[in-house]
Amino acid sequence: MSAPTSYFLRLRRYYALFSAGFAAFLLALAVLEQEGMPRIWIGYLFMFATIVLYASIGVLSRTSNVSEYYVAGRRVPAMFNGMATAADWISAASFISLAGGLYLHGFDGLAYVMGWTGGYCLVALLIAPYLRKFGQYTIPDFLAARYGGGAGGRGAPVRMMAVGATILVSFTYVVAQIYAVGLIASRFTGVDFSVGIFLGLASILVCSFLGGMRAITWTQVAQYIIILVAFLIPAMWLAVKHADNPLPQLAYGKVMPRLDVREKAIETDPKEREVRAIFRQRAAAFDAKLAALPASWEQGRQAAQRQLDGARTRNASLVDIRGAERALIAYPKNPDEARLAWQAARAQNLARARPATPHAQPFPAPDRAASDAKRNNFLALVFCLMLGTAALPHILMRSYTTPSVHEARVSVFWTLFFILLVYLTLPALAVLVKYDIYTTLVGSDYAQLPTWVSYWANVDKLTPLISIVDSNRDGVVQLAEIAIDADVLVLATPEIAGLPYVISGLVAAGGLAAALSTADGLLLAISNALSHDVYYKVVDPGASTQKRVTISKLLLLAVAFIAAYAASQKPADILSLVGVAFSLAASTLFPALVLGVFWRRANHQGAIAGMLAGGLVCLYYMLHASPALGGTAAGLWFGIAPISAGIFGVPAGLLANALASWATPPPGPRSAALVEYIRAPE
Structure with a gap:
């Protein structure tokens, strides 16, 4: 038996034992829950x-060898590299937010x-095999x-710009993952959100x-x-519950017509229209x-101050006084801040006043335009996500870890297979959860x-992840009275479906694994x-x-704490942060x-021209058009949302690269030889 085959079989045995142990752990917790834990x-x-499991693997795999530290010794078998890449790829945005976005x-x-x-x-067709051959x-x-060329030569400016793009893209992306870690940890351990972030960071x-x-x-x-x-x-449980079929992908088609009927019934409900009018x-x-x-x-500020003064004068309860104090503290500090806050509140109320969108209707809108x-x-978003994926540094790095170019190609097949096991379930889960909420929560007693x-x-007391307020005071829950954050849906699915709490813990562990694997x-x-590349x-x-490995470890520690601090400020929702990262990657690195x-x-x-032009156009458009970054909706080009800024950055990068290359002397023989080498048949 060859050494690679023996290594593969040994790994397969280890992870089979891990899977069996994990199943036993789940069963033990289920029994403990039944016993009243x-x-x-x-x-x-x-x-x-x-967390202890991951830490144990980290301790057992510790190394100071450069090849092992940077590329896992280039000996990861294709199937296991596919699983690792899929975990790297299925981030918090995929696991936690994507089904919520579909909902x-x-x-x-x-x-x-x-x-x-x-x-x-x-990635499979254009990038990964060639990077692996470069080695x-x-x-x-x-x-x-x-x-x-190499260090200190003409390649240094390109290297520095690529490092800058890598840091910008990866940092934006990692903030979203650490935000998800804090969300999960705070829900399932009861600690404060910021504390949860630093627990996950460990x-x-x-x-x-x-x-x-x-x-x-x-x-x-x-x-x-x-x-x-x-x-x-949870997806299989809901599929059985609503369609008597354990395969969510097949149950999906059976539940969709029922959901359509329920959506139409809600739409014609007079109480629903009453809430939207409010x-x-x-x-x-x-x-x-x-x-x-x-x-x-000024009138609002004076009213908030009078409310506090009145509560103190009449010796109101401590709860009322504290509430009035919080209202005054939260009140906008100046007219400009008030304008932004009131514009956001107006938009939120208008959104909740609109009729619910039929789930299967593409591009719903009041008119053709x-x-x-x-x-x-x-x-535009599909375009940015596709090209951004093909340029994400942490994903492309995984092409360096396989033993050969052939293994890199096979690894991409396995990665797609393992990703699709989850991605094909996502649309089904969104429909099943929506049908469950529409039939059990909507119309229930408040x-x-x-x-x-x-x-x-x-x-989260400041920005609740779910809110149900009886706006028309009829004692019945209407759909428009339910506000659910996209980031909560998957984590709450076991409880929505009525599953034992042990499954809620399992889903939290899955969400944590998705966030941690990508953050790593x-x-x-x-x-x-x-x-x-720099040091x-x-x-x-x-x-x-x-020394190189030590420097890398120290820098990793510093970047991790900076990212954790940024995540604790809750800069945006997970999907928005991830979308920004993909547009930046597409604009700067893909060309x-x-x-x-x-x-x-x-x-x-x-x-140089391509990376500069693509990155600057992308960043300018985001700043110019995103209200969260100080821009305005009037700054939109062709009506494209800021999250898809890469639709302008990528053509700018490609065009600038092409024009600058044509206007200057051709690359030297070393560059030409490298292209010939990486594109030569295996």
């Missing part, structure tokens, strides 16, 4: 058992599924060699800090198994306040709301870019291997990577 203890056990937006939410799946096909450690390594650091890519790879294989089991069990009135009130600024701001605008945004509503409403890869991509290739080319492989004439000047 408190829910909070089940949550603690799930969270800490999985809220119906057909339009499929842009994420189509874009990310199609993007990985681009270095990082993406900036490849770009520096392709566009002008697990991330043990794996990536001690063993680099080697530890991350074997941890991600274990994490994928947890992700898959955690995602499929939200329209509230939006009109904010309109009046906005029109009367700055006088309306608005529908066309939605279609254009759908296609005084007897299920306990999961109060659980999730109290996770992203942090390693950042620290490797800084230690290998070793530019600052100190004579550094010993031990240089693809032209570097397939166009021999692309040169040093072209790469």
Whole structure:
């Protein structure tokens, strides 16, 4: 038996034992729940058992060897590399937010599924095999060699720009993952959101800090198994519950017509229309306040102050006084702040006043022009996600870890297979959960709301993840009175479906695994870019291997804490942050990577011009058009949302690369030889 075959069989045996042990752990917790173990203890056990597992793998895989730390020794078998890459890829956005996005937006939410799946096909066809044949450690390594030479040579500017793009993209992405860690930890351990972030961070650091890519790879294989089991069990349960079929993908088609009937019944309900009218009135009130600024701001501030003074004068209860104090503290500090807050509140009320969108209707809008605008945004988002996927540094790094180019190609097949096991279930889960909520929660007694509503409403006091307020005071829950954050739906699915709490703990562990696995890869991509491409290739080319690994570990630690602090500020929802990262990756790195492989004439000047032009156009459009970043809706180009800024950045990058390459001398013989080498048949 050859050494690679023996290694593969040994790994298969280890993970078979892990799977059996995990199943036994689940069964034991289910029995303990039946025996009366408190829910909070089940949550603690799930969270800490999985974190200890990942930490143990990290400790066992610790290394100071450069090849092992950066690329896992280039000996990861294709199937296991596929599982690790799938775990790296199925981030918190996929596991936690994507089904919620499909629930809220119906057909339009499929842009994420189509874009990310199609993007990985681009990775397989355009990038991964060529990177593996190049055989270095990082993406900036490849770009520096392709566009002008090694450390300190003409490749240094390209290397530095690639490092900057890697850090910008990966940091934006990792903030979303750490935000998800805090969300899960706060829900299932009861700690404060910010504390939950730093608890999860400890697990991330043990794996990536001690063993680099080697530890991350074997941890991600274990994490994928947890992700898959955690995602499929609730989906299969709901499929049996609503369609008598354990396969969600088949149950999907049976439940869709029922959901359509229920949607039409809700739409014609007079009480539903009454609630929407209330939200329209509230939006009109904010309109009046906005029109009367700055006088309306001053009047509101005085009213809040009088409310507090009155509570103190009449010796009101401490609760009332504290409430009045919080209202005054939360009141906008100046007219400009009031304008932004009231515009957001107006938009929120208008959104809740609109009729619910039929789940299967593509690009719903009141007129053809608005529908066309939605279609254009759908296609633009698919475009950005596909090309962004093909340029994500932490995903492309995994192509370096296989033993050969052939194994890299096979690994991509396995990755797609393992991703699709989850992605094909996502649309079905969204429909099954929506049907469950529409038939059990909508129309129920407001005084007897299920306990999961109060659980999730109290996770974050400032921005509740779910809110149900009896706006028309009829004692009955209407659909328009339910506000659900997309980030909560999958985590709450077991409770919505009526499953035992042990399954809620399992789903939390799956969400945590998805967030941690991606965060590990992203942090390693950042620290490797800084230690290998900046410190070793530019600052100190004579550094010993031990020093290089130590520098990488220290930089990883610093970046992790900065990202955790940024996540604790809750800069945006998970899907929005991830979308920004993909547009940035597509605009900055994709043109240089693809032209570097397939166009021999692309040169040093072209790469610099392309990365600069693509990145600047993308960033400018985001800042110019995103209200969250100080822009306005009036700044939209062709009605394209800021999350799809890559639709402008990618053409700008490709065009700038091409024009600058044509206007300057062709690349040198080393670059031409590299292109010939990586594109030569195996």
